[in-house]
Amino acid sequence: MRQDQEDPYQRRSAQVYAVADRAGSGSVASPRPVLYDAVLLDRDGTLIEDVPYNGDPEKVRPVPGARAALDRLRAAGLRLAVVTNQSGLARGYFTGAQMRAVHARVEELLGRFDAWLVCPHDDADGCACRKPAPGLVHAAARELGTTASRCVLVGDIGRDVAAALAAGAAGVLVPTPVTRPEEIAAAGWVATDLPAAVAEILRRQQAVQPAVPPAEPVRTALVVRSDSAGDVLVTGPAIRAVAAGAQRVVLLCGPRGRAAADLLPGVDEIIEHPLPWIDPTPGPVDPGAIRGLTARLAAVGADQAVVFTSFHQSALPLALLLRMAEIDRIAAISDDYPGALLDIRHRVPVGVPEPERALSLAAAAGHRLPDGDEPVLRLRRDAVPPRPADLGDPGYVVLHPGSAASSRACPPELATRIAGALTRAGHRVLVTGGADERAVTARVAAAGGIDLGGRTDLAGLAAIVADASAVVVGNTGPAHLAAAAGVPVVSLFAPTVPFGQWGPYRVPTVRLGDSTAPCRDTRAASCPVPGHPCLSDVDPDEVVDALRTLAVSGGGGR
Numbered sequence: 001m002r003q004d005q006e007d008p009y010q011r012r013s014a015q016v017y018a019v020a021d022r023a024g025s026g027s028v029a030s031p032r033p034v035l036y037d038a039v040l041l042d043r044d045g046t047l048i049e050d051v052p053y054n055g056d057p058e059k060v061r062p063v064p065g066a067r068a069a070l071d072r073l074r075a076a077g078l079r080l081a082v083v084t085n086q087s088g089l090a091r092g093y094f095t096g097a098q099m100r101a102v103h104a105r106v107e108e109l110l111g112r113f114d115a116w117l118v119c120p121h122d123d124a125d126g127c128a129c130r131k132p133a134p135g136l137v138h139a140a141a142r143e144l145g146t147t148a149s150r151c152v153l154v155g156d157i158g159r160d161v162a163a164a165l166a167a168g169a170a171g172v173l174v175p176t177p178v179t180r181p182e183e184i185a186a187a188g189w190v191a192t193d194l195p196a197a198v199a200e201i202l203r204r205q206q207a208v209q210p211a212v213p214p215a216e217p218v219r220t221a222l223v224v225r226s227d228s229a230g231d232v233l234v235t236g237p238a239i240r241a242v243a244a245g246a247q248r249v250v251l252l253c254g255p256r257g258r259a260a261a262d263l264l265p266g267v268d269e270i271i272e273h274p275l276p277w278i279d280p281t282p283g284p285v286d287p288g289a290i291r292g293l294t295a296r297l298a299a300v301g302a303d304q305a306v307v308f309t310s311f312h313q314s315a316l317p318l319a320l321l322l323r324m325a326e327i328d329r330i331a332a333i334s335d336d337y338p339g340a341l342l343d344i345r346h347r348v349p350v351g352v353p354e355p356e357r358a359l360s361l362a363a364a365a366g367h368r369l370p371d372g373d374e375p376v377l378r379l380r381r382d383a384v385p386p387r388p389a390d391l392g393d394p395g396y397v398v399l400h401p402g403s404a405a406s407s408r409a410c411p412p413e414l415a416t417r418i419a420g421a422l423t424r425a426g427h428r429v430l431v432t433g434g435a436d437e438r439a440v441t442a443r444v445a446a447a448g449g450i451d452l453g454g455r456t457d458l459a460g461l462a463a464i465v466a467d468a469s470a471v472v473v474g475n476t477g478p479a480h481l482a483a484a485a486g487v488p489v490v491s492l493f494a495p496t497v498p499f500g501q502w503g504p505y506r507v508p509t510v511r512l513g514d515s516t517a518p519c520r521d522t523r524a525a526s527c528p529v530p531g532h533p534c535l536s537d538v539d540p541d542e543v544v545d546a547l548r549t550l551a552v553s554g555g556g557g558r
């Protein structure tokens with residue numbers, strides 16, 4: 001079930017301060033923006049200077065540039081809500097009337113907000129709305145007539161970002177002097193101040209929206225995404241965008257991504273061929289094979305090619321082959337000078353989520369997702385087989401310890417302790433892994449769970465993941481399968497690559513692990529630090545707590 005269609009917080013009790021005739025009254029641009037309908041803003045430290053437990057309107061001081069930044073969002077048709085923890089209410093430091101006076105003053109200075117959502121509780125209350133719980137984000141989305149995944153939240157501490165991610169929204173951290181360094185390191189999206197956050201929100205929104213449609217209609221588009229299953233899966237939304245604007249889509253992928261390519265909607269034909277300048281363990285370049293690939297690409301008869309890459313990969317060698325194949329409309333992201341190889345040379349700042357990075361290239365090539373197709377990962381229904389009947393009812397937790405890159409895998413010893421902790425907390429655990437990971441899955445499952453190591457191919461794994469209540473996994477393909485099924489993810493994310501680019505996309509997520517570890521940004525395939533400390537220090541109880549935050553209960557439901 002997609003997270004957009006359900007709301008586990010319907011009966012919870014965030015206090016909603018919305019004026020009826022304002023809620024949801026923001027103009028909806030036509031066509032609907034691809035990414036966001038609404039921006040949610042933390043109050044203290046984000047919109048206004050943090051005056052602890054302030055009940056005095058006279059002490060309201062907006063942060064620099066706030067009014068103009070908010071007006072830019074309003075002018076772009078985005079709806080605005082404030083989402084704020086005010087435990088001072090629970091503690092009796094100020095009254096509801098004083099708080100409303102403060103909010104009236106905020107609106108006097110910063111303009112109207114479409115909704116105010118306040119958590120009046122204290123940490124000890126265990127409510128579902130106090131950030132980092134996602135309740136306020138869900139409630140705000142509902143007030144604004146949208147879904148959490150179409151919201152972006154701006155806040156100044158880790159709790160704000162965590163609440164956004166746990167709801168499946170995007171989260172931007174704007175640090176202040178009180179923001180802790182590890183909160184900054186853990187955030188996938190950081191801006192220097194509120195105006196900069198707003199500028200980047202609007203830039204990302206604009207970047208996936210084509211300025212002009214393709215000059216000529218596209219009959220056959222050749223799209224390219226080499227590398228692993230995860231790489232192919234995160235390119236899915238962009239490939240659907242191209243498919244919306246082309247009569248036929250041919251996908252060139254590598255052998256490691258083939259199983260994922262078979263799962264993507266919008267693809268009419270697949271060409272599988274390794275690219276020695278992309279493959280992490282390439283064989284020598286075989287001139288005959290390259291000539292054969294060039295001839296095969298020429299035979300596609302594409303009138304447009306869109307070459308998708310990760311930020312550390314070059315599109316240019318393939319662009320040369322495409323020129324040799326006489327394809328004359330070629331688009332790619334390239335920081336390197338492309339000379340005559342590209343017709344559309346696209347640039348993307350570091351840190352943009354891979355699916356959006358790819359969507360922005362599709363937009364540069366003239367394509368956008370059609371209305372009604374959300375920019376989420378999706379799989380072809382007909383490509384996912386029925387789930388094996390012997391696994392019992394849906395609602396189990398999938399624990400996937402492995403990864404093609406060991407630096408991004410959950411250490412087996414930790415996975416074993418997580419399996420035990422989850423089982424003791426009442427979760428049914430399925431341990432998944434490839435045929436080459438059977439020794440690990442057997443060991444992990446022995447601590448609690450059913451061992452499915454080697455029992456599924458990627459499509460079979462997608463079927464199992466789709467009926468899970470949550471997936472516990474490192475930064476690897478199954479995290480993206482979970483995102484494609486709308487299944488919440490507890491992400492044991494090694495910081496070897498940026499979380500903002502590779503974290504589970506638009507699905508409720510809790511990130512665990514030490515994002516300041518020395519492996520950070522090394523892109524290492526095997527951990528360069530003895531003991532794999534970024535993940536091995538995770539406490540299994542953090543995983544149990546994360547599932548609670550994601551509203552996944554141990555009774556099998558969620």
Ligand SMILES: [Zn+2]
Pocket residue numbers: 013014119120121122127128129130
């Ligand atoms: Zn609350």
